[in-house]
Amino acid sequence: MATFTGTVEVLDPIGMHARPAGQIVKLVKEAGVEVVFHYDSAETKANSALRLMAMKVKTGEVITVAVEHYDEAAANAIIAQIQDFLKG
Amino acid sequence: MSNELKGLGVGLTAAVGTVHVVAPAQPLPAWGKSTLGAAAELDRLKTAIAAVTADMDALAANADATTAEIFEAMKMWLEDEGLLEIAQEHLDEGSDAAGAIGQAFNAFADMFVGDDAFEERIADLQDLSRRIQASLAGIKMSLDLPQSGQIVLVGEDFSPADTAQFTPAIVGVVTRAGGPTSHTAIICRARSIAAVVSVADAGNLTDGQSILVDPVGDRVVIGGALSQATKPLEFAETDAAPLIPVRSNIGTAADAHTAAATKANGVGLFRTELLYLSAASQPSVEQQAASYAEVLAAAPAGPIVVRTIDAGSDKPVPFLNMPHEENPSLGVRGFRLIVEHRQFIADQLVSLEAARKQTGREVWVMAPMIATVDEAAEFAALARSLGQFKVGIMIETPAISMQVDRLAGVVDFVSIGTNDLSQYLFAADRMNPALGALLNPWQPGLIRMLAKIGADGAAAGVSVGVCGESASDPAFAVVLAGLGITSVSASPSQVNVVTNALASVTKEQAQAVAAAALAGTDAATAKANVLAALAS
Numbered sequence: 001m002a003t004f005t006g007t008v009e010v011l012d013p014i015g016m017h018a019r020p021a022g023q024i025v026k027l028v029k030e031a032g033v034e035v036v037f038h039y040d041s042a043e044t045k046a047n048s049a050l051r052l053m054a055m056k057v058k059t060g061e062v063i064t065v066a067v068e069h070y071d072e073a074a075a076n077a078i079i080a081q082i083q084d085f086l087k088g
Numbered sequence: 089m090s091n092e093l094k095g096l097g098v099g100l101t102a103a104v105g106t107v108h109v110v111a112p113a114q115p116l117p118a119w120g121k122s123t124l125g126a127a128a129e130l131d132r133l134k135t136a137i138a139a140v141t142a143d144m145d146a147l148a149a150n151a152d153a154t155t156a157e158i159f160e161a162m163k164m165w166l167e168d169e170g171l172l173e174i175a176q177e178h179l180d181e182g183s184d185a186a187g188a189i190g191q192a193f194n195a196f197a198d199m200f201v202g203d204d205a206f207e208e209r210i211a212d213l214q215d216l217s218r219r220i221q222a223s224l225a226g227i228k229m230s231l232d233l234p235q236s237g238q239i240v241l242v243g244e245d246f247s248p249a250d251t252a253q254f255t256p257a258i259v260g261v262v263t264r265a266g267g268p269t270s271h272t273a274i275i276c277r278a279r280s281i282a283a284v285v286s287v288a289d290a291g292n293l294t295d296g297q298s299i300l301v302d303p304v305g306d307r308v309v310i311g312g313a314l315s316q317a318t319k320p321l322e323f324a325e326t327d328a329a330p331l332i333p334v335r336s337n338i339g340t341a342a343d344a345h346t347a348a349a350t351k352a353n354g355v356g357l358f359r360t361e362l363l364y365l366s367a368a369s370q371p372s373v374e375q376q377a378a379s380y381a382e383v384l385a386a387a388p389a390g391p392i393v394v395r396t397i398d399a400g401s402d403k404p405v406p407f408l409n410m411p412h413e414e415n416p417s418l419g420v421r422g423f424r425l426i427v428e429h430r431q432f433i434a435d436q437l438v439s440l441e442a443a444r445k446q447t448g449r450e451v452w453v454m455a456p457m458i459a460t461v462d463e464a465a466e467f468a469a470l471a472r473s474l475g476q477f478k479v480g481i482m483i484e485t486p487a488i489s490m491q492v493d494r495l496a497g498v499v500d501f502v503s504i505g506t507n508d509l510s511q512y513l514f515a516a517d518r519m520n521p522a523l524g525a526l527l528n529p530w531q532p533g534l535i536r537m538l539a540k541i542g543a544d545g546a547a548a549g550v551s552v553g554v555c556g557e558s559a560s561d562p563a564f565a566v567v568l569a570g571l572g573i574t575s576v577s578a579s580p581s582q583v584n585v586v587t588n589a590l591a592s593v594t595k596e597q598a599q600a601v602a603a604a605a606l607a608g609t610d611a612a613t614a615k616a617n618v619l620a621a622l623a624s
Contacts, residue, residue, distance in 0.1 A: 013409050014205050018161045025164070048170025049161075050213075053206065054199040059409070088368060088406050 004075035005066045012088030016057040020085040021049040027081055035078065038064040091310040094612070095262070095287030096528060097303025098273045102317035103240070103259040103282035107297040110231055110243035110250075116221045119187030126179040133175065133185040136223040137166050143219065143230065150252045162212055166220075171196065186221045193217035205412070233257065240301055242293045245285075245521050246272045254281075260301035262308055264290035267524015268557070284308050286524045306612070321563055321622050323588040330590030331569045331598055335577040336388060337555060341379075344386035347580045351587045354390025354450075356503065356577020357555035358383065360436065361398055364405045370432065376439035377446070384447040391450040393503060393553070393577070395482065396436055396467075398422050398456040408432065417511065417518070422457025422482075423467055434474060441475030452478040454503055459487040461494045468499050483541060483552075484508035492541050496548035503577075504541060506556025510534055529558035530611040535567070539606060542572030553577060562589035563601075563618050569593070570602025 010016055028035045028046045035046040037055065044051050046065075057063060065082055069075035122129050141163055148159040165171060171192050178188035197213050200206035222229045233239065233255045240260035243250075251272065260282040266272050267286060276283035282301040287308060293299065300312025304320045335356030336347035347355065363371065363379050371379070384392055399405045400413075400421025408429055413419035426433055437453065444451040455467040458481040468479045480501035483489055489509070492502065506529055511518045513534060516526040529535075538554070545552035551574040558564045559576035565586045568576055578586045593601070604621040608614025 013404060013406055017205055018209055019157075022161055022164050025168075048168050048173075049164060050168045050196045051170040053209070054170075054196060056199075056203055 001068055001070050002072075003066050003068055004072050004079075005064055006076065006079040007062050007064050008079065008083040008086055009062050010057050010059055010086045012086055013059055014088070015059050015061075016052055016055060016086070018049065018053060020088075021052040023085040024052060024082055025049045027078065027085070031074075031078055033075075033078065034068040035082075036066045038066065091312070093262075093284075093287050093289045093292065093308045093310075095284040095290075095306060095308065096268055096524060097306045098268060098283040098285060099277045099280065099303050100320045101280050101282045102300065102302050102304065102314060103238070104298060104300050104312065104314050105238040105240035105259045107242050107293050107295055107299055108233070108239045109293065109295050110241060110246075112244070114222075114227050116218065116227065117186070117225050119190060120184050121182050122179070122184045124184075126182075129179050129183070129185040129188065130176070132224060133179075133189055133220070136185065136189075136220045139223045140216065140219045141166050147252050155252065158212065162216055165213070165216060186224045189220050190217055240282075240299055242290055246275075251275045254279075260299075261285075262287050262290050262293065262299075262301060264288065265521040265524070267518075267521060267527050306615070321589070321619065323562060323585065323592045326588055326591045328591040330587045331593060331595060332573065332590060333390070333575040334565070334583055334587045334590060335390065335393070335553075335555075335575060336580050336583050337577050338383070338387065338580070341382045341386050343580060344383045344388075347583065348386060348388040350388065350580055350583040352388040352390070352580070352583045353575075355387050355392040355394075356553055356559075356575060358387075358392060358394045359398065360395060361403065361405075364397060364399070364407075365403065368406055370407045370435075373435050373439050373442070376436065377442035380440055380443035381446045384443050384449045384451065387449070391452050391478070393452040393454060393480070393501075393555075394440055396423070396433055396453060396455050397425065399425065417508075423455040423463055424457055426466070426470075434470065437471055437474040437477075440477070444475060444477070450478075451475075452480060452501065454480040454482055454501070456482040456505070457484060457508075458482060459485045461488075461491055461498060464488070464495060465498050482508075484512060486513050486537070489513075489537055489541055492544035492550065492552075493548050495545075495550050499550060501551040501553065502541070502545060503553040503555050504538065504573075506534065506538075506554060506558040509537070509556070513537060525611075528611045529556070529561070529564055530605075530608070530615040532606075532608055532610065532614055535571075535605050535608075535614060538568065538573070539571045539602070542568075545574075546572050551575065560586065562586050563615075563622055565589055566593055566598050566622065567602050567605045567618055569595075570598035570600070570605075 037044045065079050067075040144159045144163045148156040174192035175188040178191050193213050197210045200210050219229050231253045234257045235255050237257045238259045239257045242262045245263045245266040263285045300309040302317045305318030333353040335354045336352035337357040338344050339359040339362050400416045402416035404410045453471050464481045471479045478500040480499045483502050483504045510527045514526040516523040553575040554568050555577040560578040560582035562585050565576050601621045604617040605614045608617045
């Protein structure tokens with residue numbers, strides 16, 4: 001296991017709202033991995049949609065995503081999918 | 089008469105049934121310290137969460153797609169790890185199950201406070217919190233409606249979560265609050281449930297009473313019989329031409345097909361928002377043109393009046409990135425988007441021109457939310473430079489209503505949106521259930537303004553249509569014709585009855601009916617005058 005990081009930008013016009021937060025948690029749980037969002041000097045585990053929403057990330061802001069995985073390509077695919085959920 | 093309660097009727101169907109009062113929810117017990125221990129409390133909590141999850145499933149199954157999506161999100165929160173961790177902490181500190189989950193929900197609600205994007209989610213969180221606590225206390229949160237019988241539901245107003253539980257036994261609905269455009273009214277109209285809303289004295293009704301719900305009479309009669317129901321005006325079926333053209337309101341190709349099966353003379357309002365509200369990125373001109381061509385081809389014979397995008401921050405188009413506003417209905421919406429999104433509106437017009445050429449249909453275009461003659465001129469110049477359209481504007485603001493004479497030579501036509509014109513004329517939010525009575529189209533202030541617009545339009549040589557809900561009421565449509573309105577546009581289900589009504593009167597008769605409406609000094613009198621004039 002290693003930690004792979006990437007950045008995602010919130011493009012959704014409503015920011016990190018209920019739908020993308022729910023999609024992200026579902027993805028993380030299905031993948032069975034640990035994902036941590038780093039934003040504004042805070043760390044939030046991406047296993048709780050309510051916690052992700054409580055980060056109050058606005059449109060146009062960037063989050064660093066850290067994925068615990070043994071495979072870099074798979075980790076990057078998860079980050080890419082998270083970016084996709086945040087396109088709105 | 090003390091056994092008669094006045095309100096605002098919804099639809100034309102009357103019904104008699106037994107009153108079933110939906111009382112405000114029972115208060116939840118106060119939180120306390122656990123006497124059972126943390127493990128037992130956690131078990132109780134899990135049981136309650138499972139019960140609420142099942143309730144949510146049942147609600148989602150009966151709800152429309154949008155509401156079902158909200159229930160699905162709420163279900164996910166019931167198993168949210170962040171939420172359950174906070175609840176566990178409170179259990180470990182000795183809270184009872186209700187206190188633990190209540191405090192966990194409050195913790196998140198507090199984090200969301202002050203963020204407008206989450207205001208509705210706070211309400212959803214608190215709803216879930218109450219549901220779980222109610223389940224723990226053995227309090228019924230669901231309406232628990234009878235499955236059989238003839239029930240008239242009486243309450244303050246009904247939310248989507250409430251109407252999703254309506255059973256076939258519900259033959260009537262009476263609400264103390266809410267207006268003719270409230271959620272309850274829309275659902276009842278769609279399901280042909282007899283309804284009277286804005287009944288100030290609805291609190292006088294008690295369980296078990298037999299009542300007549302008489303929407304045409306705008307009243308509820310305690311002990312009334314169906315034979316006492318006010319008859320809707322019957323206009324004989326006829327092939328005669330109506331006094332003024334009756335068009336149809338549509339939003340989709342499916343609506344266009346439905347409208348084509350009616351007597352509609354073209355389309356008086358094609359709402360184009362649906363194409364954009366769910367799109368993550370702007371559809372290409374080719375995609376837009378193909379969508380429009382499908383609608384134009386299916387529309388009933390006659391001109392097709394297309395309204396350009398009518399979005400605002402309350403109805404955001406995802407790819408236009410609309411900033412939040414304090415008062416979206418008074419904000420940057422409709423034609424006002426041209427400042428930031430001129431290319432988007434131009435692309436829409438280019439797409440419509442392509443669809444017009446492809447289908448050979450007569451297309452008129454109009455812009456919503458116009459307040460000045462300059463804005464009308466700007467839209468007209470843009471539209472004429474991009475296609476062969478008749479060009480017009482919506483009349484929704486009192487400001488442009490006072491300048492219709494100055495639109496001579498600027499636009500070819502105007503179309504009055506009576507729903508928004510009422511909202512802005514009466515300074516009464518369409519979304520506020522307490523203000524329903526002001527949004528009644530029979531209000532004399534609105535009728536006088538319609539009379540002025542009709543007269544000024546005729547003098548200026550600008551044709552004046554009406555495409556708001558009010559034109560779907562056959563009696564009101566006759567008033568409009570008498571006020572000098574030159575066409576009306578109704579929802580597809582109402583096109584034939586409005587056409588029959590307008591075919592049954594002469595111009596002079598319609599003018600007499602309009603005079604009767606203008607003579608009414610309040611909404612109820614104006615309507616009563618008109619019904620009496622039409623019956624004679």
